[in-house]
Amino acid sequence: MTDAxxxxxxTIVPFLKFGADGAPYLEGQQCADCGEIYxxxxxxxxxxxxxxxxxxxxxxxxxxxxxxxxxxRSYPGIKVPFVSATVDLDGACSLKGTLVDVTPDPEHVKxxxxxxxxxxxxxxxxxxxRTYVSYFFAPKKG
Amino acid sequence: xxxxxxxxxxxxxxxxxxxxxxIDGLGAEAALLALDDAGLGIKDMQALxxxxxxxxxxxxxxxxxxxxxxxxxxVVNCTNACASGATAFREAxxxxxxxxxxxxxxxxxxxxxxxLLGNAGGGDDGIPREGLLGSRLMPALFAEVGMEHxxxxxxxxxxxxxxxxxxxxxxxxxxxxxxxxxxxxEEVMGxxxxxxxxxxxxxxxxxxGSAAAVIASAKxxxxxxxxxxxxxxxxxLTSDRFTQRDLTLPDFNTCTRDAAKIAYEKAGVSPxxxxxxxxxxxxxxxxxxxxxxxxxxxxxEAGAFIDSGATWLGGKVPVNVSGGLLSKGHPLGATxxxxxxxxxxxxxxxxxxxxxxxxxxxxxxxxxLGQACAVHVLEKV
Numbered sequence: 001m002t003d004a005x006x007x008x009x010x011t012i013v014p015f016l017k018f019g020a021d022g023a024p025y026l027e028g029q030q031c032a033d034c035g036e037i038y039x040x041x042x043x044x045x046x047x048x049x050x051x052x053x054x055x056x057x058x059x060x061x062x063x064x065x066x067x068x069x070x071x072x073r074s075y076p077g078i079k080v081p082f083v084s085a086t087v088d089l090d091g092a093c094s095l096k097g098t099l100v101d102v103t104p105d106p107e108h109v110k111x112x113x114x115x116x117x118x119x120x121x122x123x124x125x126x127x128x129x130r131t132y133v134s135y136f137f138a139p140k141k142g
Numbered sequence: 143x144x145x146x147x148x149x150x151x152x153x154x155x156x157x158x159x160x161x162x163x164x165i166d167g168l169g170a171e172a173a174l175l176a177l178d179d180a181g182l183g184i185k186d187m188q189a190l191x192x193x194x195x196x197x198x199x200x201x202x203x204x205x206x207x208x209x210x211x212x213x214x215x216x217v218v219n220c221t222n223a224c225a226s227g228a229t230a231f232r233e234a235x236x237x238x239x240x241x242x243x244x245x246x247x248x249x250x251x252x253x254x255x256x257x258l259l260g261n262a263g264g265g266d267d268g269i270p271r272e273g274l275l276g277s278r279l280m281p282a283l284f285a286e287v288g289m290e291h292x293x294x295x296x297x298x299x300x301x302x303x304x305x306x307x308x309x310x311x312x313x314x315x316x317x318x319x320x321x322x323x324x325x326x327x328e329e330v331m332g333x334x335x336x337x338x339x340x341x342x343x344x345x346x347x348x349x350x351g352s353a354a355a356v357i358a359s360a361k362x363x364x365x366x367x368x369x370x371x372x373x374x375x376x377x378x379l380t381s382d383r384f385t386q387r388d389l390t391l392p393d394f395n396t397c398t399r400d401a402a403k404i405a406y407e408k409a410g411v412s413p414x415x416x417x418x419x420x421x422x423x424x425x426x427x428x429x430x431x432x433x434x435x436x437x438x439x440x441x442x443e444a445g446a447f448i449d450s451g452a453t454w455l456g457g458k459v460p461v462n463v464s465g466g467l468l469s470k471g472h473p474l475g476a477t478x479x480x481x482x483x484x485x486x487x488x489x490x491x492x493x494x495x496x497x498x499x500x501x502x503x504x505x506x507x508x509x510x511l512g513q514a515c516a517v518h519v520l521e522k523v
Binding site for chain 1: 267269270271272273274275276277279281282283285286287289290292293334335336337338339340384386387389390391
C-alpha cells in the first residue's frame with residue numbers, strides 16, 4: 001500500500017480532522033485566556049487579544065439552528081434549493097453550513113431546532129481519485 | 143474645536159445600465175455635475191477622493207481627472223465594499239476638517255454586471271463551497287439576518303415585503319432612480335424566491351451609476367455663499383468589533399449601532415430629531431433590522447414600525463424616499479454619495495414631488511460586507 005492510500009481522505013475545510021480510528025470530527029482552536037473557540041488558526045484572540053498558544057479542541061456534534069435562509073437561486077451548477085444554516089454548537093462556537101435531510105421550506109426548517117453535525121462523502125475526487133469529505137448539519141434524531 | 147464642514151455641491155447621474163461607457167467616463171459625469179452644482183471648476187479642487195469596488199486597482203480617480211482636468215492634486219482611491227463611496231466622502235470631509243484643504247471633491251462610481259453578488263468560494267481543489275457550506279451570497283446572508291429578527295421578535299415575511307412596496311413606490315417620484323414602478327404586496331411576495339424570505343423584488347438592483355460631492359471648509363463656504371450649503375454635522379465609520387457570531391454570520395447590526403451612536407453623539411442629536419433617513423436597504427430584510435439599529439424605533443418594534451407607515455413619505459421619519467437600493471439601484475461605490483445627494487436635496491428643499499416637508503436634519507447609512515459601516519448626519523444651513 002502506498003502512503004497516499006493510507007492517508008485520511010481529502011476534506012473541504014482544514015478543521016475537519018480524523019481520529020486515530022479514522023472517524024471524522026471538527027477541531028476548534030480555543031483561546032487559553034478567555035476560552036473563545038475559533039475554527040480558523042490565528043495569531044491572537046480577536047475577542048480578548050491574548051497571544052497565548054491556542055488549544056486544539058474537538059467541537060461538539062450537536063447544536064441549535066440559530067438562523068437560516070433557503071437558497072433558491074445560486075450560481076450555475078449549484079443545486080438548489082438548499083438550506084444555508086448558522087448553527088450554535090452546544091457549548092462551543094457557531095458554525096456555518098448546509099442543513100440536509102430536511103424538506104427545504106419554512107414549514108420544516110425552524111430556528112431553534114436541534115441539529116447534529118454529520119459527515120458525508122462528496123461526488124468530487126482529488127487527483128489521486130480519493131473522495132472528498134465535508135460536514136453538514138441534519139435535524140437531530142430522537 | 144475645528145470649524146464646521148459643508149457640502150457645497152452634490153449630484154448624481156440617473157442610475158441605469160451603461161455597459162458601453164467607461165468607468166472613468168461615468169465618474170467624470172458626476173464630478174462635473176457636482177462642480178456645476180457648486181458653481182466651481184476642477185481647478186478649484188485641492189484633492190480628489192474616489193470610492194469604487196470593481197475597478198479600484200485601476201486608478202479610477204486619476205482617470206477621471208485625465209478626462210476633466212489634470213491639475214496634479216492628490217488622489218486617493220478608496221475601497222470598502224458597499225461603503226466605498228461613503229468612505230471616500232468621509233476621507234474628503236476629514237481632509238477639510240483637519241485644515242489641510244478648503245475645497246475637495248468626492249466621487250463614487252460603479253459599473254456592474256447583472257446577477258448575484260458574492261463568491262462561490264472555490265479553493266485550489268476547484269470545488270465550489272457555495273451550497274456545501276451554506277451560502278455566502280448576499281441575498282442569503284441578509285436573509286439570515288432577517289430570520290434572526292423573526293426568531294427574536296416574530297417578524298413575518300410580510301413585514302420585510304412591505305419595505306419593498308414602500309421603496310418601489312418612493313422611486314416613482316424619483317426621476318434618477320433606475321425603476322419607477324409600483325410593486326403591490328402580492329407582487330413582491332409572489333416574485334421569484336431568491337433566498338427565503340427575500341424574493342427578487344426584495345433584492346437591490348445591480349446598476350451602473352455615479353455620484354459626487356464638493357466639500358468645503360467654513361471659511362470657503364462663507365466666501366462662496368452659504369445659500370444652498372449643507373452642514374456635515376457628523377461622520378462616523380466603524381468596522382466589526384468582536385461579537386459572538388460575526389465570524390460565522392457577518393454581524394451587520396453591531397457595526398451599524400456603533401456608527402449610529404458615534405454619529406448621534408458627535409452631532410449632538412437623537413434619532414427623534416432626524417427628519418429623513420437614507421439607509422442601506424440592500425435587501426428588504428436589512429431595512430427592517432436597521433430601523434432598530436439606527437434607533438428609529440424601539441427594540442423588536444421594526445415590524446410594527448413598517449406596518450404603521452412611519453417610514454413612508456409623509457410619515458414620522460421617511461426612510462429611503464429616493465427609492466433606496468431596492469429601486470433606485472445599488473452601484474456599490476456610488477451608493478454612499480448618492481445617499482448624501484438625496485438627503486442634501488431634501489435639506490435644500492429641492493426634492494420636488496418626493497420632498498420631505500420641513501426637513502432640517504437627515505441621516506445616511508451604508509454598510510459594506512466585511513464589515514464597514516458609515517453614518518453621516520447632515521443639516522440644513
